[in-house]
Amino acid sequence: xxxxxxxxxxxxxxxxxxxxxxxxxxxxxxxxxxxxxxxxxxxxxxxxxxxxxxxxxxxxxxxxxxxxxxxxxxxxxxxxxxxxxxxxxxxxxxxxxxxxxxxxxxxxxxxxxxxxxxxxxxxxxxxxxxxxxxxxxxxxxxxxxxxxxxxxxxxxxxxxxxxxxxxxxxxxxxxxxxxxxxxx
Numbered sequence: 001x002x003x004x005x006x007x008x009x010x011x012x013x014x015x016x017x018x019x020x021x022x023x024x025x026x027x028x029x030x031x032x033x034x035x036x037x038x039x040x041x042x043x044x045x046x047x048x049x050x051x052x053x054x055x056x057x058x059x060x061x062x063x064x065x066x067x068x069x070x071x072x073x074x075x076x077x078x079x080x081x082x083x084x085x086x087x088x089x090x091x092x093x094x095x096x097x098x099x100x101x102x103x104x105x106x107x108x109x110x111x112x113x114x115x116x117x118x119x120x121x122x123x124x125x126x127x128x129x130x131x132x133x134x135x136x137x138x139x140x141x142x143x144x145x146x147x148x149x150x151x152x153x154x155x156x157x158x159x160x161x162x163x164x165x166x167x168x169x170x171x172x173x174x175x176x177x178x179x180x181x182x183x184x
Contacts, residue, residue, distance in 0.1 A: 002135070003135040003136065003137055004135070004136045004137075005136075005137050005138075005139055006031075006038045006091065006136065006137070006138045006139065007139045007140075008031045008033050008036075008038075008138075008139070008140045008141065009033075009141050010033070010141070010143070011031050011032060011033045011140060011141075011142065011146070012032050012033050012034065013030070013031070013032040013081065013086075014029075014030070014031045014032075014140055014142055014146060014150055015029075015030055015081055015083075015085070015150065015153055015154075016028065016029055016030075016042065016047045016050075016051075016150070016153065016154040016157050016158075017030060017084060017085035017157060018085075018157060019085065019088060021174075022160070022161045022162045022174075023161070023162050023171065023173055023174065025044070025161065026041055027041065027042040027043065027044055027046070027047045027157070027158075028040065028041055028042065028085055028088055028090070029042050029047075029050075029094070029110075029112065029138070030085050030086065030088070031138070031140050032086065037086055037087070037089075038091050038138060039085070039088045039089060039090055039091060040090065040091050040092055040093065040094050040112055040114075040138055041090050041092070041093040041094065042093075042094050042112075043094075044158060044161070046094060046097060047154050047157065047158050048154070048155070048158045050097065050099065050110070050151075050154065051150070051151040051152075051154035051155045051158070052151075052155075053099050054099065054108055054147050054148075054150065054151040055148075055151045057099070057101055057108060057147075058071050058072075058108070058144060058147060058148055058151075061101070061144070069103075069106045069144055070106075070144065071144045071148075072144065072145055072148050074148070074152075075145075075148050075149045075152045076145045076148070076149065079145050079146055079148070079149035080149060080152075080153075081149060081153060082153070091136065091138070092114035092115075092136055093114060093115050094112040094113070094114065094115070094138075095113055095114055095115035095116060096112075096113045097110065097111065097112045097113070098110075098111045099111075102141065105141065106143065106144060107141040107142055107143055107144070107147075108141070108142045108144070108147040109139070109140070109141050109142075110138075110139075110140045110142070111137060111138065111139050111140075112137065112138040113135075113136075113137050113138075114135075114136055114137075162174075165177055165179055167179050
């Protein structure tokens with residue numbers, strides 16, 4: 001079965017954004033190059049982890065003697081993107097994701113694959129598949145400045161959710177919250 005690759009080598013825009021109210025938001029990774037836009041759904045934790053790991057990669061690269069990749073220590077002001085998501089047409093919901101570094105282009109590389117909902121009965125159907133369905137993946141390459149801006153915005157989006165209860169650590173809903181103190 002061929003894999004349809006949504007590849008963005010030098011995207012015009014790459015952001016995480018949400019649709020919905022805190023407590024019922026859907027997170028999206030959206031990438032645009034020219035008129036091509038791809039949006040994939042993510043879990044909040046995937047978004048947070050992606051931002052954290054991108055910052056870790058960039059922070060490690062800064063420590064390389066002479067910082068040959070000109071990695072910024074903070075978000076370049078000209079790359080700040082606080083605009084909402086563009087029209088969202090969900091391509092797929094991300095399952096496995098990988099993150100890497102391409103030193104030949106000085107870009108952070110993100111790969112996302114759809115959640116595989118395969119159970120034992122479906123395996124037989126996959127073996128006799130006529131090839132009509134395609135596997136998909138998203139491949140995004142971000143320059144270091146764009147990656148730093150992406151990570152900053154993503155952390156802000158993730159942090160803009162429901163406040164956390166100082167007693168139990170669970171999110172506080174708009175309707176209210178009741179918790180019990182952990183036993184000592």
